[in-house]
Amino acid sequence: MIIDTHIHLDDKRYDDDLDDVLNRARKAGVKRFIIPGADPLTLHRAVEIAELYDDVYFAIGVHPYDMQSFENLDFLRKYVEKFVHHEKCVAIGECGLDYFRLEGSDEEKAQQKKKQKEIFTEQINLAKKYKKPLIIHIRDASRDSKSILLDNNAGEVGGVLHCYNADEELLSLAKNGFYFGIGGVLTFKNAKKLVNVLKKIPQEKLLIETDGPYLTPTPHRGERNEPLYTTLVVDKISEILDTKLTDIKEISTQNAMRLFNIS
Ligand SMILES: [Zn+2]
Numbered sequence: 001m002i003i004d005t006h007i008h009l010d011d012k013r014y015d016d017d018l019d020d021v022l023n024r025a026r027k028a029g030v031k032r033f034i035i036p037g038a039d040p041l042t043l044h045r046a047v048e049i050a051e052l053y054d055d056v057y058f059a060i061g062v063h064p065y066d067m068q069s070f071e072n073l074d075f076l077r078k079y080v081e082k083f084v085h086h087e088k089c090v091a092i093g094e095c096g097l098d099y100f101r102l103e104g105s106d107e108e109k110a111q112q113k114k115k116q117k118e119i120f121t122e123q124i125n126l127a128k129k130y131k132k133p134l135i136i137h138i139r140d141a142s143r144d145s146k147s148i149l150l151d152n153n154a155g156e157v158g159g160v161l162h163c164y165n166a167d168e169e170l171l172s173l174a175k176n177g178f179y180f181g182i183g184g185v186l187t188f189k190n191a192k193k194l195v196n197v198l199k200k201i202p203q204e205k206l207l208i209e210t211d212g213p214y215l216t217p218t219p220h221r222g223e224r225n226e227p228l229y230t231t232l233v234v235d236k237i238s239e240i241l242d243t244k245l246t247d248i249k250e251i252s253t254q255n256a257m258r259l260f261n262i263s
């Protein structure tokens with residue numbers, strides 16, 4: 001079995017055929033789905049889906065791209081408080097730092113970074129308060145993200161990191177209770193860096209994710225991504241690590257169950 005630990009099922013690109021999307025995946029062995037919180041405007045949809053299907057869970061959090069609605073940290077606290085006690089809520093996130101799309105003058109960029117850090121730190125505090133693991137999005141911001149995680153003792157609750165930049169610098173976080181989510185990027189022709197990093201991730205810290213509808217694996221690039229395609233990612237991991245497919249599935253499933261406290 002496979003657990004898709006990061007799939008935006010609340011995205012409107014799944015509205016028309018969500019049942020089919022889930023059934024195709026289930027038939028191929030994908031048996032649990034976790035929707036990361038990202039955009040507060042679609043969270044109600046994530047909760048609705050998690051209530052509709054036994055095998056779907058959600059997380060509550062704010063993606064660094066969607067932080068405009070959370071200028072006020074008190075509002076963020078109330079927002080998390082409102083959903084975190086739901087029985088299908090398994091994590092805080094996706095939260096983190098993303099410096100890839102910063103805009104404006106240097107001063108404005110510095111301002112945006114500061115705001116991102118503030119909101120990220122607050123979500124770490126909330127994760128510790130409610131004893132939930134973190135789903136962490138890091139892009140072009142490895143060093144800052146790492147120091148925020150360590151300075152705030154985020155290892156107390158642990159979490160999963162997107163391997164966006166496949167950054168070796170983040171690997172040492174494995175010993176602080178952090179896991180690494182591997183997705184479709186691994187199948188890309190130019191994924192050399194991630195292929196090398198993958199070999200250095202302790203297997204007991206390996207998780208599988210689609211990040212659908214984005215980052216569709218080869219040979220479906222350009223199409224909408226969906227949980228079924230985690231099978232392609234698992235195939236690729238098995239090939240690269242020269243480890244049996246069933247072992248990769250078993251280990252990554254146990255890892256996901258342990259981190260998110262699901263069965
Ligand atoms: Zn992300």
Ligand SMILES: [Zn+2]
Nearest residue numbers: 006036094211
């Ligand atoms: Zn995501």
